[in-house]
Amino acid sequence: MKRLTIFTPTYNRAYILPKLxxxxxxxxxxxxxxxxxxxxxxxxTRELVKEWEQEHKITIRYFYQENAxxxxxxxxxxxxxxxxxxxxxxxxxxxxxxxxxxxxxxxxNQEKVTDNPAICGIIGYKQIEHKxxxxxxxxxxxxxxxxxxxxxxxxxxLIIKREVLAKYPFPYFEGEKFVTDVYVYDQIDRDYQxxxxxxxxxxxxxxxxxxxxxxxxxxxxxxxxYRAYHNQCVLFKKKGYLKSVxxxxxxxxxxxxxxxxxxxxxxxxxxxxxxxxxxKYFYDNFRLSRL
Numbered sequence: 001m002k003r004l005t006i007f008t009p010t011y012n013r014a015y016i017l018p019k020l021x022x023x024x025x026x027x028x029x030x031x032x033x034x035x036x037x038x039x040x041x042x043x044x045t046r047e048l049v050k051e052w053e054q055e056h057k058i059t060i061r062y063f064y065q066e067n068a069x070x071x072x073x074x075x076x077x078x079x080x081x082x083x084x085x086x087x088x089x090x091x092x093x094x095x096x097x098x099x100x101x102x103x104x105x106x107x108x109n110q111e112k113v114t115d116n117p118a119i120c121g122i123i124g125y126k127q128i129e130h131k132x133x134x135x136x137x138x139x140x141x142x143x144x145x146x147x148x149x150x151x152x153x154x155x156x157x158l159i160i161k162r163e164v165l166a167k168y169p170f171p172y173f174e175g176e177k178f179v180t181d182v183y184v185y186d187q188i189d190r191d192y193q194x195x196x197x198x199x200x201x202x203x204x205x206x207x208x209x210x211x212x213x214x215x216x217x218x219x220x221x222x223x224x225x226y227r228a229y230h231n232q233c234v235l236f237k238k239k240g241y242l243k244s245v246x247x248x249x250x251x252x253x254x255x256x257x258x259x260x261x262x263x264x265x266x267x268x269x270x271x272x273x274x275x276x277x278x279x280k281y282f283y284d285n286f287r288l289s290r291l
Contacts, residue, residue, distance in 0.1 A: 001082050002032050002059060002083045003105055004031065004105065005035050005081040007077040007088050008088075008090065010091040012043045013043075013092070014045045015043075020091060027101045029099075033059040033061055033081075033082065037074075037077050039067055040067030049062045069179075072177075074088065078162060079166070084161065085162065086162040087157070088158070088181075095203075096201065107197055120161050122159040122160075123157070124198075125157060125201060126203075127202065128155055132200055134154075135196055135198055136150040159197075168188055173228070176223075176224055177221075179226075179228070179229065220254075223255050230244040230248045231265045245277070246273050246277045246280050248264065254284070
């Protein structure tokens, strides 16, 4: 059994996957499996990954599913994983150095927290276009939310115990294919803490066909998922949750939910901010018309 599962969800990314594959092949520590979930690709992704399997350079496990979205792929990967630790590395990302996996596993062992039920994993840096923001000083064991409350605004690479992730599957909303990963990470963060690993783990490049460049399109195509996220933000009283109340109202109007008030995490605030929610609903409609 490998110590680490590196999960990659992919959809028509055969043109960019080789960069990630190469960054995995050069790792000085091979105590990992690469679990690829192909979300209904129509390009040559299957043939490419099968070719790599025959090279026997790294352990690869390939799964195909009809196009259902990244989060359903994530649930499947967690279920199929055979490792202690689990890390998502998107198809347009790559590991930043040859010793990343060795350093991560060594750090995990040295900290001797494997059996500590309060610690669920590691937070490292995720470098965006060669830019990295440092963690606040003097922090070692934290909740993910602690970082952002201390002013950190960068991207993170999360390596989490597979058994913990299995307790928090992504929800499925009929007709939708996306739920922000923060929805699940917020749930985990309420119950567990992370070790800070102040080194760069992943290097990310945003591409035109990625999620990050199509936020508004995702929002309008997945209102149930985003509404569930914003309602949870209100329930957890996350920083800026008043804005989430407004978003919850606007999204409830978008899907014409007659239970807008009965489903609200905070009914008094929902009533109070109803006018702002209505205004946002019409503003979003205007933005949608211009996409």
